[in-house]
Amino acid sequence: MADPAAPGRDPRRRTFGPVVLLGLAAATLTAVAGNQPWAQGHGQAADRLAGMPLADEAGKVPAAGAIALVVLACWGVVLVTRGRVRRAVAALGVVASLGVLVVVVTGWSSAVTGLRADLTEVGTVGAVDHTVWLWLAGLGALASLAATVLAVRWAPGWPEMGSRYDAPTAGGGAAAADLVDPADRSSLDLWKAMDEGRDPTSGPAE
Known part of the structure; x- marks a missing residue:
């Protein structure tokens, strides 16, 4: 009977694919959602703002997309590293994922406040509410946090790049x-x- 603790048979190896795929998908979703408007306005002022250059940044929180790209880069490094370096990069991904989550929480109010200020400059402010992109960014941030935490915990048992890729x-x-x-x-x-x-x-x- 094979010893489950034998080298190369670590049960954590089976988690490599699912966790990495989850992490990449979550980071990509967060990066996309983080570059979309989190708040939208209605009424005459919103219609006027839509035709102005200012509309490109209205209701957006750019920090979310920027930090999400850091998380995505961490996963790229995790795929090609090993040992303590891999675990350290995964830990950096945890910190970045927490950063995105904080931005989403603070963006709940800041996106609406910022959009209201922009609308005030062009006319009477109507209703202002959140878009689905805010919820998707929050979902992506939570999934990224879960995936990076699992990576820190299970990375020591994950398969590594073969030595044939190393410098001779x-x-x-x-x-x-x-x-x-x-x-x-x-x-x-x-x-x-x-x-x-x-x-x-x-x-x-x-």
Whole structure:
């Protein structure tokens, strides 16, 4: 019977795909929602504002989208790192996810307040309410927080990038040379001698 604790059989390995997919999807959703208006106005002033350059930033909280991109970048680094570095980057993702969540909470009122101020400049302010993008940003932030916390906890048992992607070392080059067929090595020595200007038939250089 296989030992479940044997190397390469850590049950946490099975969580790698689902958690990373959840984290990437949540961070992407938050980044998209964070760049959309979280508040919308109604009435004459809102109609006037819609045709002005100011409308591009009205009701938005740009900090949410910016921090969400940090979370997305953390997942990219988690995929290509290992050990303590991977865990540290996942912890950074937790901090960034908390930051997005804080921005969503404060954005509940700041988005409406900011939009009201913009509408006041162009006319009589009508009703102002929240858009679905605020709720999606909050959902994405919560999912990002959950995924990054799980990454910190389970990352030590996750599979790592193979060593074949690492930069070759001197020891690795010597080991590779030992695997060369003797006949091929003789041919290589012959060409090397000719390249150095020596006569390969005269024996070893003095």
